[in-house]
């Protein structure tokens with residue numbers, strides 16, 4: 001019945017009849033003003049199109065209604081979401097559909113039988129050429145789309161830049177026999193696909209070498225992804241490695257996210273501080289190394305990846321294996337191509353070249369003039385033990401360039417700046433310890449004193465950096481934190 005006739009009757013009072021009246025009115029209004037309608041069955045097949053819809057057929061590539069009706073909607077209307085509406089039973093009240101026939105403002109409703117089961121769908125083209133009718137809105141949308149495309153492009157470029165290797169093998173400065181041997185091994189490792197294990201004290205250049213090996217490998221144009229295992233809280237490590245499947249968690253991870261293995265696919269994954277890997281995760285890592293596949297958290301789908309792993313540690317992994325702190329099978333799997341990175345004190349011959357290169361870098365970054373080094377300055381530097389290695393050398397040079405008023409750096413410029421071995425010199429005896437030392441003290445008390453002293457030394461040598469101090473002491477971060485909680489005076 002036409003709406004005009006319906007409205008001549010008094011308005012019904014019960015909600016059911018009111019709703020029916022509204023629905024009727026709405027459909028009639030849509031039918032007369034919509035540019036086209038289509039009805040689909042449960043199998044996504046087009047069963048009927050309105051007169052208005054027929055004029056879109058040529059643009060969709062059809063000359064005749066008979067060729068169009070009966071076809072699956074996804075085969076004949078590009079980008080349509082009609083099939084999804086039938087499959088999910090969820091309407092899409094307003095949407096913009098763009099395909100080869102143009103842009104359309106559309107509405108899609110599921111059709112249900114009396115028991116509520118979806119038996120098809122109704123598609124309405126509310127407006128064609130909305131770019132003219134809805135011009136201000138369309139302009140805004142297209143400006144936003146352009147901005148989004150540009151932002152995505154910039155993000156991808158920035159990610160690619162940050163994942164590109166920062167160093168090459170030539171950046172590893174030094175021509176001493178020890179340095180040349182490291183570079184030879186790094187070049188050889190770069191040519192293989194095997195796992196590489198970089199072993200060396202803190203600050204010896206392990207990270208630099210990991211970048212260099214990636215840059216010299218066939219994977220150079222693929223990502224280099226780094227993860228510092230000691231810096232990630234234990235509870236988050238698994239997700240960091242393997243990612244989280246969508247819907248596995250609520251909150252920020254609801255949409256899921258990729259793990260470092262997935263991001264590094266095709267490239268190299270640098271696992272720094274591998275010795276800090278929790279035992280529970282070690283077996284999972286072993287599986288990825290062996291099978292090159294893993295399951296993201298909360299998913300039972302196996303993802304295959306092609307990732308070369310370069311791992312590094314300053315800890316004695318073999319000793320950790322014998323103490324049951326590191327899995328033997330993982331150790332052997334990682335130890336395929338071990339490269340020992342020598343400490344600075346074993347390659348004093350490189351001191352001059354290193355100082356030269358570090359000073360250039362310091363001058364460039366700080367905009368300070370490059371201060372040459374006198375012979376006695378070089379001798380002073382060469383005589384130090386450098387437990388913080390090249391990182392510590394760099395800090396000392398940086399400090400001296402900033403503090404010294406002279407144009408040349410001499411031994412005097414470094415005076416007062418204690419290189420690490422000075423901090424490692426035995427602590428002066430405590431005032432009361434002379435008397436104490438004559439009397440044997442209970443063992444727990446003595447152990448506690450030695451531990452406190454060692455921790456105090458390590459914190460001093462690393463300028464309070466707890467992670468580095470734990471490494472120097474060859475204990476885990478957790479045991480260092482536990483002791484600092486027991487002796488809070490050491491934290492200051």
Ligand SMILES: Nc1ncnc2c1ncn2[C@@H]1O[C@H](COP(=O)(O)OP(=O)(O)OP(=O)(O)O)[C@@H](O)[C@H]1O
Pocket residue numbers: 171172173174200201202203204205206207208209272312313314354357390391394
């Ligand atoms: N042979 C080298 N030539 C030039 N610079 C070097 C060399 N080795 C190390 N460096 C520089 O010293 C600093 C420390 O190096 P890097 O971070 O690679 O050491 P690391 O062994 O990974 O340390 P950690 O174990 O503490 O993480 C960096 O600034 C690095 O560029």
